[in-house]
Each structure stands twice: as C-alpha cells, then as structure tokens.
Amino acid sequence: MDRLNHLESLCQMLPGSSVSAAVYLPLVQTQGTFLINRNILLIQENKATLQELFTRLETNPDACSLRLLLLTEITADRAVASLVPINALRNAALLAIRTPLVAMIDVDLAVSDSLKRILADPNRIEALQRAATTFWVLPAWEAETHLTPEDAHNTVLSAVKGDKQRVSMLWQSRHLRTFSEDIFPQGHNATDYRRWLGADQPYRVRYARGYEPWGITSRERYTRMPYDIRFRGCFRDKVTQVASLAYTNTSFAALPDAWLVHQPHRLSAAASIATGRVAAGSNRVQALQQIVYYRGINTTKFMLHKAHSLVTSDEALGAMASGRYEPAVGAQFRNCRASLPWL
Structure with missing residues (x-):
C-alpha cells in the first residue's frame, strides 16, 4: 500500500497499455479463524483507497488500462x-x-x-x-x-x-x-x-x-x-x-x-x-x-x-x-x- 504513488506514476507512463497490479495487505492477529474488527476495518479502509485510485485512473484518458488486485494474508x-x-x-x-x-x-x-x-x-x-x-x-x-x-x-x-x-x-x-x-x-x-x-x-x-x-x-x-x-x-x-x-x-x-x-x-x-x-x-x-x-x-x-x-x-x-x-x-x-x- 505504501507504493501506490509509484503505481499511479507507472500507469500514467503507459497510456493505453494493460497493467495488472497486485497489492499486498498483511493482517496480523494472534488467534481465531475469523477476522478481528481491527482487520475488518483495515480491509475496508484500504479497499476505499484503492477504489479511489482506480476511479481516478479510469477517468484519465492518458493513463493505462488497470487491473487492480488486493491480496490479504492472515498471520500471527x-x-x-x-x-x-x-x-x-x-x-x-x-x-x-x-x-x-x-x-x-x-x-x-x-x-x-x-x-x-x-x-x-x-x-x-x-x-x-x-x-x-x-x-x-x-x-x-x-x-x-x-x-x-x-x-x-x-x-x-x-x-x-x-x-x-x-x-x-x-x-x-x-x-x-x-x-x-x-x-x-x-x-x-x-x-x-x-x-x-x-x-x-x-x-x-x-x-x-x-x-x-x-x-x-x-x-x-x-x-x-x-x-x-x-x-x-x-x-x-x-x-x-x-x-x-x-x-x-x-x-x-x-x-x-x-x-x-x-x-x-x-x-x-x-x-x-x-x-x-x-x-x-x-x-x-x-x-x-x-x-x-x-x-x-x-x-x-x-x-x-x-x-x-x-x-x-x-x-x-x-x-x-x-x-x-x-x-x-x-x-x-x-x-x-x-x-x-x-x-
């Protein structure tokens, strides 16, 4: 998530090209098979940030055609x-x-x-x-x-x-x-x-x-x-x-x-x-x-x-x-x- 500025820059460097980007979000919790509230909120916040980025690039005719993937990993x-x-x-x-x-x-x-x-x-x-x-x-x-x-x-x-x-x-x-x-x-x-x-x-x-x-x-x-x-x-x-x-x-x-x-x-x-x-x-x-x-x-x-x-x-x-x-x-x-x- 801390490299999104680079992703936006790269997308703007490749107008009309297809770009596929995978974004990593680690979710730390010590126990449980279900997400704790803190991590649920974290996913929601980051999804909103990515949606904002995606929408901004989609409406830019001089940007790439972006496929944006959010991948999470739960670990203790x-x-x-x-x-x-x-x-x-x-x-x-x-x-x-x-x-x-x-x-x-x-x-x-x-x-x-x-x-x-x-x-x-x-x-x-x-x-x-x-x-x-x-x-x-x-x-x-x-x-x-x-x-x-x-x-x-x-x-x-x-x-x-x-x-x-x-x-x-x-x-x-x-x-x-x-x-x-x-x-x-x-x-x-x-x-x-x-x-x-x-x-x-x-x-x-x-x-x-x-x-x-x-x-x-x-x-x-x-x-x-x-x-x-x-x-x-x-x-x-x-x-x-x-x-x-x-x-x-x-x-x-x-x-x-x-x-x-x-x-x-x-x-x-x-x-x-x-x-x-x-x-x-x-x-x-x-x-x-x-x-x-x-x-x-x-x-x-x-x-x-x-x-x-x-x-x-x-x-x-x-x-x-x-x-x-x-x-x-x-x-x-x-x-x-x-x-x-x-x-």
Whole structure:
C-alpha cells in the first residue's frame, strides 16, 4: 500500500497499455479463524483507497488500462507480515493479464518514453510476438546515491524523457549508474551496458548465473514457468525465476531503444536490513531482528529468512541442472491457470 504513488506514476507512463497490479495487505492477529474488527476495518479502509485510485485512473484518458488486485494474508507473526510474498503477488498479477506479451516491471521503475512508442507500434509488437522464445531485456538504471533527493528525481525524469545520448551523458557525469551495481552487479552485468549504449539493433545477451533483468516475453512462457512462491522478502526471488526461463531454453536479447530507471524510495524492512540502511524506530525492522533460538544457535528471524531463500534457490538451481525443476505455485495458481478463459 505504501507504493501506490509509484503505481499511479507507472500507469500514467503507459497510456493505453494493460497493467495488472497486485497489492499486498498483511493482517496480523494472534488467534481465531475469523477476522478481528481491527482487520475488518483495515480491509475496508484500504479497499476505499484503492477504489479511489482506480476511479481516478479510469477517468484519465492518458493513463493505462488497470487491473487492480488486493491480496490479504492472515498471520500471527509480525516478521512474516514484514516479508512481502513478492513472487506470489507477481503470479497473481500475471493471471490477470490478457495480452500475448507480458512485461514484469516492478512498481518502483519508470519506463522510457521510447518504450511507450514501441508499445504503440503494431509492427514492433508483432515482431516481439514472433520471437516467442525470446526474453527482451529492458536495461535498468538508477540515480547515483550521492545525489540529493531533488537531483535524483530530476535525473530519473531526464533519463526517461530523453534519448540514449542523454542516458549516456548522465552516466558519464555520474548522475546515473547501472542498476544495483554496488550491491549485486551480477544481476545486470550480462546486459553489457557499454555495448547497449552504442547499439541500434537488438543483440543477444548470454545468460549468466545471477542474471535478473526486467523485460518482455510471451505470456505463455511466464505462465509455463512462473515465480516460485516459496520466496518472499528480498533474496533471489527474481534470480531464480530468470534462471528457470534459461532452463526452458529462453534466449535473451537486449532492446536497443527502451530502458527503465529506478525511482528512489524508502526501502522495505528486509531490504533495509540486507543493505545495512536500517531506519530507526521501524516496527517491521524490529520484528525481523527479533532473536530466536534455532537448531542450537541464537539468530534473528531475518537471518532465518535469508538462509531459507538461499537454500531454496540453491535447491531450485540444482533441480534445473538435473532436469526436474517445477516452480512451487500453489493450488490457487494452478486452478486459475487451468480455468481462466483468457489463459
């Protein structure tokens, strides 16, 4: 719910395009199979907020065509409620998409104006659809961390409104950098940003372990190899899914004339702990940093979450290597995939 401003911004960046968004609302209560009054009111308040957003965008002729899903989860553990079930949300949003192509774009990303032009060009769309086994990479950038909030905002705006020459200039002047290059460079290095800046035609990207680009591919490939719902929080959720696409012989190619730029925002509780940028006084951070005794050692719930993510990813990659991987998706996803008429 705290990313709705980004959702509205993204929807306004994609006029006429179909956007499916899944919004997560954790409901904490220690007992009972029925919702307590506090959570009933919480759902009502958030539904009203989402309805207001939806109505505002529906009446805007220059906005996207939005499908908005509200998903709730009841838990007694505040640490669990602080770990967004990101892959389950991605799968839910995927099920609501009715177009042959789908682009998984996190809500905090801004899209280049050039991408809007591609999506409005029937010939380009047809060409993307013909390459049914290709994942079209959208190179991702972000503002440098030394910039003031105002300068970072202006950098993002300049990068998405300008051309590639402007992006190159912002990179050379240390206003832009490649996404997450200081934390997890292997996530995007395979894209080869220097080559991309000089490219005027798509080029093949060689998959490397750890690669986690955003991009466009056929809906069929995503529904065949969706996101593993055992992941939540911030470790290897997208890395593992991209590896599964490579496992099913998906090829990767960089689009030379479209890109994404991350919009700065306050980090989630899990991400703030993972990056060492913890905000004082956060109840969600405190829940994740709670000390627990597990298998003979004192650790935190956050470290258990991290260990679970890494072990789950390693097991998935091992299953891919032996040719027996199937992502965990749950009965809900399987039933919807089998019964929704547009799928």
